[in-house]
Amino acid sequence: MKRRILLFAVSLIAAGLAGLTVHAQVEGEQSHSTSVAGMVKLLEVEAQLIDALKDYAAELDKKLQAVRSGIASMRRESKGAQDSMEEYLSNPLNSFRLIRRMHRDWTLWQMFMDDPVGLPQVDRVQELRDQMPTSTDLEEAVTAVDRIQSTYGLEVADISHGILDGRQYNVSLNALDTYAMGQILFDEGKYATAAGWLYQTLVWLEDNNNSLPGPEALSKGEVQAVYAETLLKLERHADALKVVNIALGGDKRNDIKMLLKKSEIETLIRMGPDSVLTAPTLKSPAPPVGAYERGCRGLFPSPSTDARLHCVYNSSNSDFLRLAPLKMELVGLDPYMVLYHDVISASEISQLQEMAVPGLKRATVYRTNAARSVVVKTRTSKVTWFLDTFNELTIRLNRRIADMTNFQLVGSEMLQVMNYGLGGHYDKHYDFFNASTATNMTHMNGDRIATVLFYLTNVEQGGATVFPNIQRAVFPQRGSAIIWYNLKDDGETDPQTLHAACPVLVGSKWVCNKWIRERAQLFRRPCLKRGK
Known part of the structure; x- marks a missing residue:
């Protein structure tokens, strides 16, 4: 029994050490904390672990009941003998039973005590080890809580x-x-x-x-x-x-x-001098609060009353919108940014989520120096990609995106469905690429001229999309979609589009996005010279 327990402990330690190199291998890493939907299975595994522990307790209780019953029986026999030992032993039957008990019964009790309890339950726990979080998962969870604390003060x-x-x-x-x-x-x-x-x-x-x-x-x-x-x-x-x-x-x-x-x-x-504070309970100094943190906390000033910013029913982008106009809010001109309301239905959202859950994988970022996509701490979520022609829903959504943007989607990237997890975020970044280090796809189809981001869920607290350079923050509203241009009229990249996804404080944040490439927009949004 001791040997089995030792082997079990060694396996736990080995599993923990294996987690230390997780970031070196993207394949096979579950990254539990990076998606709320992905963590659901952890609750299912924990339920199985509790059942195994309950069965283990039942086996222990069964053995304990047998021991207690044996003790009660032996106490009764022993008490009668202790009251008058010689008289008790003078009866040959008592003497015989004492010798037999001492020779055989106690040998059986020793074997019973040595017999390990609950080995099947211990084995069941061991079987579930592969589905449990690693040390890297725990470290990421701690980092996520720390991120929440610092971002929201x-x-x-x-x-x-x-x-x-x-x-x-x-x-x-x-x-x-x-x-x-x-x-x-x-x-x-x-x-x-x-x-x-x-x-x-x-x-x-x-x-x-x-x-x-x-x-x-x-x-x-x-x-x-x-x-x-x-x-x-x-x-x-x-x-x-x-x-x-x-x-x-x-x-x-x-x-x-x-x-x-x-x-x-x-x-x-x-x-030496000890420049310390007087009480060990003193709070740590608060980290500096920048534009990003203020935006996440909802502290950006309200947009100025600009007559050019307004709400309309957009019926001009396509023939279809003349029949079924969409509610559009113009929220920025530099860069151009609009927010569509009630643009994706509840049934479409549910279908997208059901399609995405089985294929959710840890989100990555393309690194030119590595010439591949890698896991980074600045992006914590899980994603699934869908071809434009994957099914009737993806075809319909792409058609709607074309209506909303008045852009051609030829050569653009696939639909991406994303779910954020514990403190899930995407740090400050641009959606456009650096032309000098662009991939073959960028050379062929152009840069990302626009971003379309559907909000599939409300988020109880946190999870805003913030643009720190222009002090704009958009908080998720189920069924809405924000669209902004990443390139200026002359085709140059726009640094004003720096943006970030704030950490999710409470809630499950689902989004769906589409990056539209510029090459197919030659006659939809011609590249204009500066000053024209």
Whole structure:
């Protein structure tokens, strides 16, 4: 039994170490946290794990009941013998039964005690290991929560208590959750943020009397040691000394380690000035807030009252729109940007999502130096691509895009359906390419003249599309679509189109986009000379 447990533990460690090289291999990486739809299967796997643990408990309980029943029976026999030992043994039948019991019954009990319990359940858990998150998944999840915190300016204590950007949710983090945040952020060198999470871990343990079940138990002394080390990294020596002194008055198992740490800190303090803050609970300095963060938080100023910005029923782009005009809002002229409302139906959205889920893969970004698409931390989502002629729905959507934009779609890219996950985002970027490093497709079909982005879902909090250079933010509205030009009238790339997808705070964000290429637009949007 011990050998099987050891092998199981080794396999867990090996699985964790295997996750460390995940970014080197895009193929086969599940990237659980990068798509809400992709994480659904994790709940299904967890349900199977709980069932295996329940069956394991039932097997243990069955064995425990047998042991307790045997103890009760043997106690009755033993008690009668203990009251008058010689009288008991003077009866040959009692003597015979004692010898038989000691020779045979206790041999059977020893075998029963040695017999491992729940091996099928342990094997079932092992079988599910391949479907569980790796260490890389956990690191990405920590990075996502940290991204949410910094982008939206949230407090660690609020997040821990389920308060996200002022809204209270029926969920909270326990000490194991906050400790994992602190540990991984410490390993990444983000000491100021790690300190906040480690302090919150100590608060939870204090408030809940260290009450974590079974193998999940967490030593306060262990957390205090990491917290003190984090404060040392921040050169807050006096604060670290306070934490060590508190630890020395608590968990005696850490006395030697903590005494050595105390001596080290006192030496550091004696060797030089200690410019520290007075309390170990002091908040970390807030990161600078730029245009991107302000846009994500909904803090951009309202567009000025420009008579040229208006709402209309667009009935002029195509013959079809004369019969069924679309609601269009002109939201920007530099770059040209419009927002269509109620342009994709609920049934079309549901069908797109159903089509996309089986093929969702981690989104990548094309890198010219690598000459291939690679996984990057600046884009966390999962995507599925569909040929324009994939089915009747994709044909209909492409026809609608042509009506909305008055562009030809020949040579343009496929429809892309995307789902964002935990803190899912796409950092600041342009949709156009650098002509000097363009791919063969760009040389053949031209650059991306326009972007069409359908919002397939509302997002409860976060998830805006922001344009920091022009201070515009568009928050997802189910059924709407935003369109903007990436190229100027003379065909040059437009730096004003810098944009980003803000982290999803709460909700599941689904979008569908189409990049339209310029070469086929020769007679739809002629390239004009500057000044004309």
